[in-house]
Amino acid sequence: MHTQRISGQAGQTGRRWGALAAAAALVLGAAACSGGSDGKSAGGKVELTYRIWDSTQQPAMQKIVDAFEATHPSVKVKIQLTANQEYWTKLQADATSGSAPDVFWMNGPNAQLYESNGMLLPLSDKLAANGVNLADYPSSLVSLYQHKGKQYGIPKDFDTVGLWYNKKLFDAAGVKYPDDTWTWQTVQEAARKLTDASKKQYGILAPAFGQENYYNTIFQAGGSVISADGTSSGYDQPAATAGLKFWTDLIKDGSSPSLKSMTDTFPSQFFESGKVAMYYGGSWNSSTFAKNSALKDDVDVAVLPQGTKRAVVIHGLANVAYAKTKHPDEAAALVAFLGSKQAAEIGAKESGVIPAFNNTQQAWVDATPGFHLQAFLDELPYAMPYPTSKNTSVWQTQEPITFAPAWEGKSDVGAVAQKMADLMNTALSKEK
Structure with a gap:
């Protein structure tokens, strides 16, 4: 999409959209x-x-x-x-x-x-x-x-977003490949097993990305980013905190690189280095990964693991x-x-x-053989619309800034979620 995909990803269709805040x-x-x-x-x-x-x-x-x-x-x-x-x-x-x-x-x-x-x-x-x-x-x-x-x-x-994984690292660690039975707990357990500090190898990447990461887990926890009528934030709800904490916990236990490391090296490039076992990435990553001759035969993708429910951002x-x-x-x-x-x-x-x-969509799947791209289509029955409002960028640009202290381990996840809710509700009140 893309440029910084609405939360922070680079990719082929140039979709990390420019802001229109003013x-x-x-x-x-x-x-x-x-x-x-x-x-x-x-x-x-x-x-x-x-x-x-x-x-x-x-x-x-x-x-x-x-x-x-x-x-x-x-x-x-x-x-x-x-x-x-x-x-x-x-x-x-x-x-x-x-x-x-x-x-x-x-x-x-x-x-x-x-x-x-x-x-x-x-x-x-x-x-x-x-x-x-x-x-x-x-x-x-x-x-x-x-x-x-x-x-x-x-x-x-x-x-949509899927769980990309490095088969070579899974095989070396004796961990079974992800499938549609995986849950948050499965991811957490696998990430720990796939992490090897002596090799500077990580089980997963946990950047503070909305579309690829925490929007999905917030929805999977039964929460929302914005109310259905677009008038209030969902960040002040327990489910939102749970969806955010899923990621900060992965950094806290060492399964993911630090926020600074993922800022210095863009996450998709981190994954392409072959030193990370799992990455929540988009369908847009398929063409880039397919062109990486050193990587393409070692990776594949599965549907996202589920929380209390299945969900994915579309x-x-x-x-x-x-x-x-x-x-x-x-x-x-x-x-x-x-x-x-x-x-x-x-x-x-x-x-x-x-x-x-x-x-x-089958022609798109067939155009890049070697990956299980059907996974991105299998998620359609439970896809959730990307959260937007009249002036989306006004509050959305504040998310990575507000959440950073929690990703760095310097602030409580619930506290930053409440702060984001307050910022967002103020912004939404001005849209009326």
Whole structure:
């Protein structure tokens, strides 16, 4: 996703999204502007602009656009590639000036900000006419792009998190590989057995990452990060403390490197060094690990171990249309096609991400043989939407800062959880 994936991971789709903490006022000012592409191309066709942020996906996106143009001969689509590091800043500026692209990629943390400020074209009344059935996508992903009863985005792709493990280290320690019977206790026991201080070998990595780590364990403990109505934090609940403590305990007993070590060396790179037995990582890691010739034959992945229940965070992109596009019908048609089965099948084979359209994911699994990537799909029945609010970044950027003392062993987990709840509730109260 990705850049710092919403909590701290780097990966291929460039999804560790840039913050828009100060964007609301600017976006509000943009609502009165006209925008989108100029109108007609030199050939008399309607010209639409489509902005993306991942160069590795551009060839696949171009093939999908070509397929759209073949069935919509009166429309020409121009792809705009903007690097992830600049994407959100540029989009904010373009929305403010009224020159945002007709169609563009959107993510969960920023969706409500754009939706609530009238910057996205409502699609609800355009779905049926364009052959879109929201039941064709995971419901937990669809809900990320709904606001006040309206649908603003059509899911493009998604990611979930699995337990990556090093088979070589497991074999050497005589520990059985992870499977769907594993629980938190199994992980803790295995991590201790797989740790060998004399070899500087660790059983697991426990960074303070939300999407990859503590969001999952909070959900597995029966807790929440944010209330269903988006008005209050879940960090002041015992389940949240339990979900956080799972990770701090792993550092405390020496099964994981220290927070400083995981800051100096990014966790996925730590795992790739072959000195760590387990890593909670995303589906996005598969392509990177597959390219590591020294690692690819030694690692595999399983579904996440369960706490009091099974749960995993799901996140993914959606395609959206600019509210002030001069061509709302054509833009809506493009968004619909980008989320179609045909587009998903192209993307599954060539983009490296899991397509959101149900039952099109097998091509993604088959594209990277050697890993049990089916694990990421097996988790869909209990997937939980990535926690968001109108101004997600305002409170989310405070999580690693607030939790750091607990990860360093300098503060009580419950105390930092309460502090985060207070910060978050203050931020949420200003969103009303």
